[in-house]
Amino acid sequence: MDDEFDDAWAVAATVPGWLTHGQARALWDAARQLPVGSAIVEIGSHQGRSTVVLGRAAAAAGARVIAIDPFIGGAMFGGSATRAKFERNVADAGVDGVVQLVTQRSTVLRPAWDTPLAMVYVDGKHDYWTARDDLRWVAHVPPGAPVLVHDSFSSIGVTAAILAHVLPGRELRYLGRVGSLARFEAAAPGRRDRARILAELPWFVRNVLIKVVLRAGRVVGYRRSDPY
Numbered sequence: 001m002d003d004e005f006d007d008a009w010a011v012a013a014t015v016p017g018w019l020t021h022g023q024a025r026a027l028w029d030a031a032r033q034l035p036v037g038s039a040i041v042e043i044g045s046h047q048g049r050s051t052v053v054l055g056r057a058a059a060a061a062g063a064r065v066i067a068i069d070p071f072i073g074g075a076m077f078g079g080s081a082t083r084a085k086f087e088r089n090v091a092d093a094g095v096d097g098v099v100q101l102v103t104q105r106s107t108v109l110r111p112a113w114d115t116p117l118a119m120v121y122v123d124g125k126h127d128y129w130t131a132r133d134d135l136r137w138v139a140h141v142p143p144g145a146p147v148l149v150h151d152s153f154s155s156i157g158v159t160a161a162i163l164a165h166v167l168p169g170r171e172l173r174y175l176g177r178v179g180s181l182a183r184f185e186a187a188a189p190g191r192r193d194r195a196r197i198l199a200e201l202p203w204f205v206r207n208v209l210i211k212v213v214l215r216a217g218r219v220v221g222y223r224r225s226d227p228y
């Protein structure tokens, strides 16, 4: 199993993206133990870094990945050029046979979704409303299924969605995190699970402060170099 993961990571690490080695391992561990024939939904695929990890784990488990990304154009994520890179990276990793791309917004697909899922990985649009909607995909997994959320306690929108939807809710139990990759399972949380979420808030505040300082630095840097 370790060799399988190392091979998968060696390929995934060549794909540009934000997923770290430890986070890839968390995705792998969750996906690799899924039942034969089961389906994983990945929301937000970009160039396929996490898709390659999930695809390799799914192939080994006899499962499949449904990768959801609208590939909307823009400076940050790059539109159809990114889609082409995604398709090439998935094919080069040898997982195109287990990865199905759905080019649509997760929020458009979710209300009419009827395919049962065994795992959900959320790494799509990070605004509050989208992140909150993406957490609702838990309705499609069985009790105990893994639900992993990237940029938790790091992005303001994702964290606000967790605080508004998971903290008072009865659907997701917080297990812990690898960096900003939060691991949940589909289960009713107890008091300790909710307390573990609240205990992440100092780390969240630290992350926001770092972003504010970095942004302020960029603004100051821009003014210094502004020829006018």
Ligand SMILES: C[S@@+](CC[C@H](N)C(=O)[O-])C[C@H]1O[C@@H](n2cnc3c(N)ncnc32)[C@H](O)[C@@H]1O
Residues within 6 Å of the ligand: 016, 017, 018, 019, 043, 044, 045, 046, 047, 048, 049, 050, 051, 068, 069, 070, 071, 072, 077, 104, 105, 106, 107, 123, 124, 125, 130
């Ligand atoms: C942070 S990137 C995903 C990174 C990817 N998981 C990886 O490992 O490299 C976020 C992605 O979400 C996609 N996205 C934006 N809005 C979306 C939506 N409503 N539904 C699904 N994906 C969305 C963007 O196109 C972008 O590719």
